Amino acid sequence: MEPTHIEHIGIAVKSLDDAIPFYEDVLGLKCYSIEEVKDQKVKTAFFKVGQTKIELLESTDPEGPVAKFIDKRGQGIHHMAFSVSGIKEKLERAEEKGVRLIDSKPRKGAEGLDIAFLHPKSTFGVLTELCEDKTK
Amino acid sequence: MEPTHIEHIGIAVKSLDDAIPFYEDVLGLKCYSIEEVKDQKVKTAFFKVGQTKIELLESTDPEGPVAKFIDKRGQGIHHMAFSVSGIKEKLERAEEKGVRLIDSKPRKGAEGLDIAFLHPKSTFGVLTELCEDKTK
Numbered sequence: 001m002e003p004t005h006i007e008h009i010g011i012a013v014k015s016l017d018d019a020i021p022f023y024e025d026v027l028g029l030k031c032y033s034i035e036e037v038k039d040q041k042v043k044t045a046f047f048k049v050g051q052t053k054i055e056l057l058e059s060t061d062p063e064g065p066v067a068k069f070i071d072k073r074g075q076g077i078h079h080m081a082f083s084v085s086g087i088k089e090k091l092e093r094a095e096e097k098g099v100r101l102i103d104s105k106p107r108k109g110a111e112g113l114d115i116a117f118l119h120p121k122s123t124f125g126v127l128t129e130l131c132e133d134k135t136k
Numbered sequence: 137m138e139p140t141h142i143e144h145i146g147i148a149v150k151s152l153d154d155a156i157p158f159y160e161d162v163l164g165l166k167c168y169s170i171e172e173v174k175d176q177k178v179k180t181a182f183f184k185v186g187q188t189k190i191e192l193l194e195s196t197d198p199e200g201p202v203a204k205f206i207d208k209r210g211q212g213i214h215h216m217a218f219s220v221s222g223i224k225e226k227l228e229r230a231e232e233k234g235v236r237l238i239d240s241k242p243r244k245g246a247e248g249l250d251i252a253f254l255h256p257k258s259t260f261g262v263l264t265e266l267c268e269d270k271t272k
Binding site: 001002003004005006009011012013014018019022025026027028029030049050051052073074075076077080082083090093094097099118120122123124125126128 | 137138139140141142145147148149150154155158161162163164165166185186187188209210211212213216218219226229230233235254256258259260261262264
């Protein structure tokens with residue numbers, strides 16, 4: 001089964017307070033939630049545009065993955081997540097095809113989704129996330 | 137009016153031939169078109185996932201914008217495009233809010249869309265494109 005849509009796009013920013021007004025006042029989107037995700041060491045602001053969420057990510061720790069990303073590459077798009085069904089089989093297929101996995105098994109992510117990341121070294125520079133909503 | 141969806145995500149790759157099999161065989165998407173866009177000095181491979189297109193961009197010129205992007209930042213997501221209505225008014229509003237515009241007026245892009253880019257210095261590192269389909 002092919003992915004059904006882009007579930008979200010994660011964007012690393014230095015400051016949510018600075019970046020939210022661009023998405024609200026310039027683009028006309030509405031921030032509907034701000035949430036801290038402790039194990040990822042980020043504070044996240046969510047916007048919805050059609051089928052896709054925009055997730056702005058501000059690091060809460062200078063040693064966290066988003067802080068390190070910004071140190072190395074600057075602010076910008078951090079990852080892209082595809083909504084799939086059969087995430088376990090998708091991961092197995094990726095591994096068979098020689099793709100390096102960050103998560104060899106799905107784990108629980110935000111909003112109760114099953115998620116797993118593929119390594120950008122195997123995905124042409126794009127940190128790629130697979131998400132499955134088992135409640136659907 | 138808020139944007140209706142993510143129209144496309146542009147991804148800079150060194151080689152379409154190398155990258156297409158990842159999107160087809162691993163993710164399960166289907167490349168439905170390959171097109172050369174001469175004025176952007178790229179060859180583009182298109183995939184559709186829900187409302188959004190994935191556009192892989194391979195430079196046809198070592199001095200082109202995509203080649204320069206890869207030299208500086210490596211392969212990865214190059215830009216993100218929002219589908220909007222009233223693109224002219226959106227650009228005027230962006231300018232009023234102090235956003236630096238790459239295109240101060242809409243121009244014709246791929247597939248006959250009216251498009252304009254906002255400068256990543258003003259958009260927290262994300263090269264942001266606005267697109268309007270005037271035929272709709």
